[in-house]
Amino acid sequence: MGLAFNRRNVLLAVAGIAALGAAGPTQAQEWPNRDITFIVPYAPGGSTDPISRKFCEILEKELKVKLIVENKPGASATIGTGAVVRAAPDGYTIGLGSNSSLAYQPLEMKGLAWKDTDGYQSIVKLADLPSILGVPADSRFKTFDDFIAEARKNPGKLKVSVSGLRTTPDLAMQHFNKQSGLRVTTVPFTGGGGEALLAALGGRVDGSVGFGATMKGQVDAGKLRVIATFSNDKYFLFPDAKPTGETPWKSAVRTAYYVIAPKGIPQPILDKLFAASKKVLEGEDFKAFAVANGYTMDPKFGDDMKKELMDYERQFKEVNDFLESAK
Amino acid sequence: MTAFEGLFYGLGVAMTPANLLAAFAGAFAGTAIGVLPGLGPVAGVALILPLTFSLDPTAGLIMMAGIFYGSMYGGSTTAILLNIPGESASVVTAIDGYKLARRGRAGATLTIVAVGSFVGGTLAVIGVMLFSAALAKVAILFGPADFFALTFGGLMVMARISGGTLASSLLPMAVGLALGTIGQEAVTGETRYTFGILHLVEGVSLVPIVVGLYGLAELMLLIEDKAHAAARPQSVKMRELLPTRTEWKRAVPSWLRGTGLGFLFGLVPGPAATLSSFASYRLEKAVSKHADEIGSGAIEGVAGPEAANNSAATASLVPLLALGIPFTPIAALMISAMLVQGVQPGPLLITEKPEIFWGLIASVYIGNVMLLALNIPMIGVWVSLLRIPLYLFLPILLVLSVIGAYSVRNSIFDVWVLLGAGLLGYAFNKLRFQLAPLVVGLILGPNIEKHFRETLFLSQGDLWAFVDTPIAITVWILVAGILAVGYFARRRTSVATAMAQESSL
Incomplete structure (x- = not known):
């Protein structure tokens, strides 16, 4: 006996979906209650992997759940960044971004899942790395x-x-x-x-x-x-x-590293993420790591980080136009 | 500290229980990674990188190095037994190794390979120990134009690597070169021939191509060969596990030549282990006393390349330790491990962190002994795999190949590449095209292009830059010499054959 496609069942299904939606806020209050995936759009080795792992190691203690670091390298970091941007905005997928992957690559590549800072949620700026x-x-x-x-x-x-x-x-x-x-x-x-x-x-x-x-x-x-x-x-x-x-x-x-999340995360989860990352960046552990590895710290959260990335978008665009005109 | 004082000091470091365990764990994991088709040393080292953060830096580096040279031991096992290279560095080993195995010499070949890997690894680490500081300067001398000469010259010299007519080699090589252009161009990141498929942006990966061309194609040929499929696999006697006196004797010069060649390759940037195995095979074909047998199952064709890839893997420690500049993805991972641990890689490592420098070198000696002890007893086990009836064996192989191709990038797309490469390999076999030139083209192509573009960027488009350095000129002259000698030698043989035919008329 299969499920008949009648009005009764359809209504039940709709009610079910609505109930799932209603369950959203309660879930957010409990966030985080399972492992969080942190996507690094670069291969291990180099400067991006260690800073991600350090951040996750401390964030784990703040949030009391496991953070799983996943390297998804390739295509100038756009593959892994795309995976974060396209993930469900439930707070269980976040990832590393850089001013190059977030602000420069959209100028170069068409069809990316983000065009500018409105395409993703800015969480926190981790550090600068001067050239x-x-x-x-x-x-x-x-x-x-x-x-x-x-x-x-x-x-x-x-x-x-x-x-x-x-x-x-x-x-x-x-x-x-x-x-x-x-x-x-x-x-x-x-x-x-x-x-x-x-x-x-x-x-x-x-x-x-x-x-x-x-x-x-x-x-x-x-x-x-x-x-x-x-x-x-x-x-x-x-x-x-x-x-x-x-x-x-x-x-x-400079080169700057950030943490981003998909667009549309419920505000309560965002607030928790901001608070927890703030604690990580203010702790001695992360500061010591940054100094030992040549990073300069300049913490910025949410909209402040977004503003900085918009600045970079503008600067990169100017450089591109300049290079175009110099040809 | 002289080299020998350093070695004794290093042995003291490497002999601590923790470091011995690290060397063993690395060597063991490396062997396993090598035996499994697909999962290569880069992926293996990347997997354990986070683990090493919690270890002492020396132990972590010892383990990572162990995986690298350990995988060079294991990689040839499946190449010889099943015609499925475990790593790209074992592709050429499959050519003669598999034919030797079909002749019932699998055990003997595996022994030659294990001992050859030991010889290559051990001699190379002696070289690293004695000449590291002096050799580090070699790498600085080579610029893009020199690498272009080396890689492009290498392509021309290796065109006929697996014998056959020139045409039967050139077409597959062109296919390999074409496949190598897919994806992001190395210098500018421009994408090509991707047709909007995201997976192709990173290019075609080597493993599914190699496993498909050799392994899958071989499966199809075996199934087709019904008489063979029905035949009961022969049992292997203990006596056949050991090489004969002649086999030992023939292997020794090849080991030594392979070791020397591999060492040189390890000093400069590029996929050293893989390239050195191809170069060694080519060298054996040119200078070995039994050159005419190579390609149809000669011990030299296995002994040389396997000593070479081990030697190259070990020699790549030179730029890593003495210069602090990574030339291979694995070296980059090791540098990353050092940085996270607060160890500054660079020319001063040897004086500021002697425990790391000498400890690592000493551990390579110990690791090679461990690997020999680990691999020789396993040969009996590997060979007995051949006794499994084909109707059980082939499905297992297919599953292993698919897992191997999938595991490189966790991508189902690569499984399709594997199947495509399998069909291509089957067709090429039927049409009697050579497969090795395709792999050479695929490996060298992107490198040639990269150095070509770097040279032109550096010279601002001036084409004379390609013959502007002493090294590049020397390499071009050598390449021309090798090609000319080969051409005239072949002409003489064909004239001789023609005359012999005439006189017999």
Whole structure:
């Protein structure tokens, strides 16, 4: 005997669905009552996986449920980010985002599940990671001013390697080019910054724009000198490097990491998420991790984070237009 | 600290119970990962990465390295027994290994491989220990133009890797190169030939292609071969597990050549273990005394590549430890493990954290001994698998292949790729096209393109950049030499055959 498709059954079904909907708020009050999945749109290795795992490790203690870290890499982080954006907005799927995956990729790729900051829920900004410019230890450029002077004398002659075309180090350099009117050529490499650094150490380029974690070891060994940091303030890892924000051109595009969730999470769950992440970021444990790994902290929640990402959308768009016009 | 003081100091570190356990766990897991088709060392190391955060940094790195070189031992098992390479580094092992197994020499071949892996791994770690600091500079010398010469030259030299006519190799190679262009271009991230399919953005992954081309196609051929399917599998005698004197003798020079070649590959960026196994196979074909047998089941065709991939896996510790720059995905994971633990990778590691540097190197010695002890007794077990009747065996194989293809990226799409590759492999077999050039094309293609584009970005479009460095020029001259020698040698043989035919008329 099958289920007859009559009015009685249909009404029952509708009532059932309505009841499920009504159960929503009560569920939210109990949130979280099961494991939460945290999607990292990058492969393990590199800077994104450790910061996610650290955040989850502490958040777990705050929320008293397990956080399962899932790496979903690929397609410039858009595959994993898409998985978060498209997940059910029940607070059980959140994930890592970066200003590159959230604000830059929508400019480059069509058909993504998010176009701008309205496509997802901003939760919290975890940290900034400044890009830095390193030159070989025996380079004639002792300071960033030397470098700029040479760039002005010979436009387009100076080359710096970056870890890939339109990665945040590349965008940082290009934004600086746009603001300053200088023309430093970026040469993209692959392989997570390692090969880009190798090109600088081997003298095939004049310098390399990358991150502290990759360069620190070479600096300690006296093979590399960091002359600039693409940030507003001094970078504690390399206090001698000149912040680009202190040049007349005020360009400071960093890499920033955020936590996002799908759009439409009930407010009570959101409030709990904000409160818990706030506690994580204010705790000594996370701060110590950030310092040890070269992150600078600048916590922003919800709408403040959204505003920052909108700024990045605008900056990236300007850089793209600039690169388009320079062609 | 001299190298030998360092080694003794390292042995002290590696011999602590925790570190011994870490080495054993890594080696054991590595063997298992190697034996299972699909799940490769990168996925294996990524899986245990979070686990190592709770370990002492030295123990964590010892375990990760163990998985990498351990998988080089296990990877050849299924390649030899079933014609299904467990890793991409074991593809060439399948060519001669499987033919040897069909001749009843499976046990002997597995022994040669295990000992060859031990030789490769151990000699390479001696090299790492003695010359790390000096060799680290080698990597800095190589620029994109040099890598382009190496990879593109390699493609030309390896065109006829598995014998056959030139045409029967070139078409599959072109197919491999074409497959390699699918997905995101390495430097700019531009997507190509994806037809809006999200799975293709990351490109076609190697494992389903390899398992399909070799394994699935072999299954189909076995089923088709009804006489064979009905035949009772022969039982294997103990005597056949051991190589004969001649087999040992023939293996030794190949081991040594493979080890040397693998070591060089390990020093520079690229998929070292896989490439070195192909290069070693090619080298054996060129210089071995039994070169004419290679391709139809020669011990050299197995001994060389297997020593080479182990040696390459171990040598890739050089850039990791002495330079602090990762060249392989696994090295990147190990760097990540160091950073999370607050250990700064870089040239100063050896002086600032000698317990990690020397402990890791010493553990590789110990790990290789463990692996030998672990693998030799297993050979009897593996070989007895061949006694399972085919009607039970084939379904199990099919299931294993599908799981293997699925597990790489947890993607059902890859299972379809596997089936497609199986059909292609079957067709190529029937039409007597060579399969190995396809795999060479698929592996080298993206690398060639990447270095090509990097060179042009660096030179701002100046094509002379490709022959602008001493290394690149040397490589091109060598490639031209090898191709010329091969061409004239073949012409001489064909002239000789023609004359012999004429005189017999």
